[in-house]
Amino acid sequence: MGTYLQSLVAMVDPYLMQILVNVGIAIVLALGLNVIVGLTGQLSLGHAAFMSIGAFASAMITIKTGLPFSLNLVLTGVVTALVAAIIGFPILRLTGDYLAICTLGFAEIVKVFFLNFEPTNKALGLTVPAAKTMIPMPIYVLLVAIIAIVLVTFVQSSRFGRALKAIREDEIAAEAMGINTTRYKIQAFALGSFMAGVGGGLYAHFLSYINPSDFGFLKSVDILSMVVLGGLGSVPGTVIGSSVLASAPEFLRFMSQYRMLVYGALLVFLMVFRPNGLLGGVNFMDLCLRAIGKKPAGVALKQKK
Amino acid sequence: MFLQQLINGIALGSVYSLIALGYTMVYGIITLINFAHGEIFMVGAFIGLLLVSYFKCNIFVAIIGAMIFCMIMGVLIELIAYRALRKSSRLSALISAIGVSIFLSSLALMVFGADAKGFPDTAFPVNQIHIGDADISTLQILIIGVSAVLMLGLEFIVQKTKIGKAMRATSEDYNTSALMGINVNRVISFTFALGSALAAAGGVLVGVLFNAVSFNMGLMAGLKAFAAAVLGGIGSIPGAMLGGLLLGVSEVFGVAIGYSSYRDAIAFSILVLVLLVKPTGLLGQKITKKV
Numbered sequence: 001m002g003t004y005l006q007s008l009v010a011m012v013d014p015y016l017m018q019i020l021v022n023v024g025i026a027i028v029l030a031l032g033l034n035v036i037v038g039l040t041g042q043l044s045l046g047h048a049a050f051m052s053i054g055a056f057a058s059a060m061i062t063i064k065t066g067l068p069f070s071l072n073l074v075l076t077g078v079v080t081a082l083v084a085a086i087i088g089f090p091i092l093r094l095t096g097d098y099l100a101i102c103t104l105g106f107a108e109i110v111k112v113f114f115l116n117f118e119p120t121n122k123a124l125g126l127t128v129p130a131a132k133t134m135i136p137m138p139i140y141v142l143l144v145a146i147i148a149i150v151l152v153t154f155v156q157s158s159r160f161g162r163a164l165k166a167i168r169e170d171e172i173a174a175e176a177m178g179i180n181t182t183r184y185k186i187q188a189f190a191l192g193s194f195m196a197g198v199g200g201g202l203y204a205h206f207l208s209y210i211n212p213s214d215f216g217f218l219k220s221v222d223i224l225s226m227v228v229l230g231g232l233g234s235v236p237g238t239v240i241g242s243s244v245l246a247s248a249p250e251f252l253r254f255m256s257q258y259r260m261l262v263y264g265a266l267l268v269f270l271m272v273f274r275p276n277g278l279l280g281g282v283n284f285m286d287l288c289l290r291a292i293g294k295k296p297a298g299v300a301l302k303q304k305k
Numbered sequence: 306m307f308l309q310q311l312i313n314g315i316a317l318g319s320v321y322s323l324i325a326l327g328y329t330m331v332y333g334i335i336t337l338i339n340f341a342h343g344e345i346f347m348v349g350a351f352i353g354l355l356l357v358s359y360f361k362c363n364i365f366v367a368i369i370g371a372m373i374f375c376m377i378m379g380v381l382i383e384l385i386a387y388r389a390l391r392k393s394s395r396l397s398a399l400i401s402a403i404g405v406s407i408f409l410s411s412l413a414l415m416v417f418g419a420d421a422k423g424f425p426d427t428a429f430p431v432n433q434i435h436i437g438d439a440d441i442s443t444l445q446i447l448i449i450g451v452s453a454v455l456m457l458g459l460e461f462i463v464q465k466t467k468i469g470k471a472m473r474a475t476s477e478d479y480n481t482s483a484l485m486g487i488n489v490n491r492v493i494s495f496t497f498a499l500g501s502a503l504a505a506a507g508g509v510l511v512g513v514l515f516n517a518v519s520f521n522m523g524l525m526a527g528l529k530a531f532a533a534a535v536l537g538g539i540g541s542i543p544g545a546m547l548g549g550l551l552l553g554v555s556e557v558f559g560v561a562i563g564y565s566s567y568r569d570a571i572a573f574s575i576l577v578l579v580l581l582v583k584p585t586g587l588l589g590q591k592i593t594k595k596v
Contacts, residue, residue, distance in 0.1 A: 037396070043396065090581050091577070091580075091581070093584065094580060094584050095584075097332070097336075097338060097535070097539060098535060098539075098580055098584060098585065098586075100338070101531060101532060101535045101576065101580075102576070102577055102580055104528065104531075104532075104573075105532060105572075105573030105574070105576045105577045106573075106577060108528070108569055108570060108573045109570045109573055109574060109577070111569075112566075112567055112569055112570035113570070115566070116566050116567065217524065217528060218524075221403050224400070224403075225400050225403065225404075228396050228397060228399075228400045229400065232394070232396065257415060258415070259411075260407055260410075260411035260414075261408055261411045261412055261415065263404075263407060263411075264404045264405065264406070264407030264408030264409075264411060265404065265408050266404070267400060267401065267403065267404025267407065268385070268386045268401050268404035268405055268408065271386075271390060271397045271398070271400050271401040271404065272386065272389045272390060272401065275389075275390055275393030275394065275397040276393065276394070276397070277397075
């Protein structure tokens with residue numbers, strides 16, 4: 001089985017494979033942030049912090065215990081979610097931009113912590129041994145990405161997801177309807193961070209080298225732009241947003257030095273012309289139902305304010 | 306020792322305040338976190354450097370030149386990247402601001418190169434003045450003096466002039482002030498011009514203080530200034546001044562007692578702790594929740 005999959009991976013061009021894996025990891029990370037920002041409406045500018053906690057936790061688990069990779073990832077996710085819950089308990093009382101700056105501050109603190117943390121080699125970074133799994137890394141990443149997509153899709157339409165949407169639309173009204181907003185916000189934060197942790201674990205084992213400086217403010221911003229660009233709260237949107245933005249630097253590579261210049265301009269123009277994101281306000285389920293004729297076509301798409 | 310660090314801290318903090326004022330004014334009026342503000346600060350530093358080293362300008366002329374350049378740039382940024390997004394969700398404007406920030410810093414990387422550049426020694430003669438057991442350099446006096454003059458000027462504009470009155474009205478209530486005949490677009494452009502000018506002055510001062518101007522200096526300075534603005538209560542002008550000074554002083558003291566490798570975390574730790582106790586910052590107004 002392992003060798004068969006290995007040969008399957010070998011068939012794909014390695015460069016393309018690497019882009020695909022990057023996209024897969026980006027999807028896991030962005031979907032996690034989508035739960036926090038898109039579904040619950042809590043602006044977080046510190047997603048990379050949870051990614052780095054996941055990356056370092058996962059790397060340390062592999063180094064110290066050598067657990068099988070699947071178990072490792074679950075454990076990593078749980079650790080990250082726990083940290084998120086502990087952090088979330090005090091800071092989720094803040095609202096709006098105060099929360100945003102608090103998460104940003106937390107992310108900087110985490111980065112500086114790892115830069116000074118002896119067991120993870122401080123600023124030198126950590127070399128991560130190969131993951132203990134039969135399945136080759138690229139396939140593993142894509143599997144996890146698919147699981148993440150399915151998970152978030154189900155969460156969105158569950159009772160839990162509806163409670164989160166209620167909080168996003170109007171927190172006071174949600175509270176009046178008997179939703180325990182603090183609990184749900186913390187749970188959403190923990191779930192999003194769980195996925196960030198898993199994404200971080202994948203990232204660490206795929207790159208096999210991690211450095212605290214890789215998880216700075218710009219990484220958080222990267223993930224946030226994927227979510228917003230795709231359309232807040234939309235799973236297909238997030239998937240497309242992260243695919244576009246995770247591969248954009250590669251496709252823009254032919255411009256070499258103008259790459260980031262174009263990337264920045266692209267962000268501005270995409271936002272100016274599609275302020276709700278590429279698929280903002282588009283309900284994928286609706287489209288599918290319409291396509292197979294279960295629902296009348298031509299009903300105007302719900303426009304989110 | 307204590308006095309010395311206090312002087313160093315106030316010098317650094319007054320620069321943070323200058324940048325934080327731009328954040329807080331823009332936020333007060335259109336509730337946008339202008340992430341490009343840090344890059345405007347960086348561009349200001351480069352313009353100042355150019356004026357001093359190529360055109361052999363006096364440092365004060367360089368500061369004024371950088372302020373004028375960044376004023377125009379700030380207004381243009383608002384026009385291109387934010388105006389169209391004023392009615393859409395705030396997150397879209399935030400991403401647009403981040404796009405501008407990435408654009409400006411990579412532009413600076415291309416134009417000025419990756420290595421940090423210093424001001425020529427002749428830019429400003431540095432002398433030490435002894436006060437008791439502390440030294441204060443003429444450079445620190447320059448920084449504190451220029452910041453104080455600019456902040457007083459800002460206070461005058463905001464409190465005493467007609468456009469300042471319009472700014473206060475707009476930040477109080479955007480729609481109502483538009484109904485009262487205030488040209489809101491002009492007020493917003495003016496706010497961006499003011500904020501950017503202050504950031505540019507801060508950029509030149511920081512460039513002279515650390516003798517290093519680089520394409521990525523805007524990011525951390527911008528984040529810390531934003532932290533300062535939130536610490537003081539975002540939207541409040543005295544709050545930004547207080548927050549900047551507080552962060553500058555505490556950062557310098559943190560480094561002095563031996564936490565230099567935690568330097569960047571100090572500002573943010575204080576911010577997080579203060580917000581936990583006082584969720585709207587030190588001088589921020591209480592947010593009343595309305596149904």
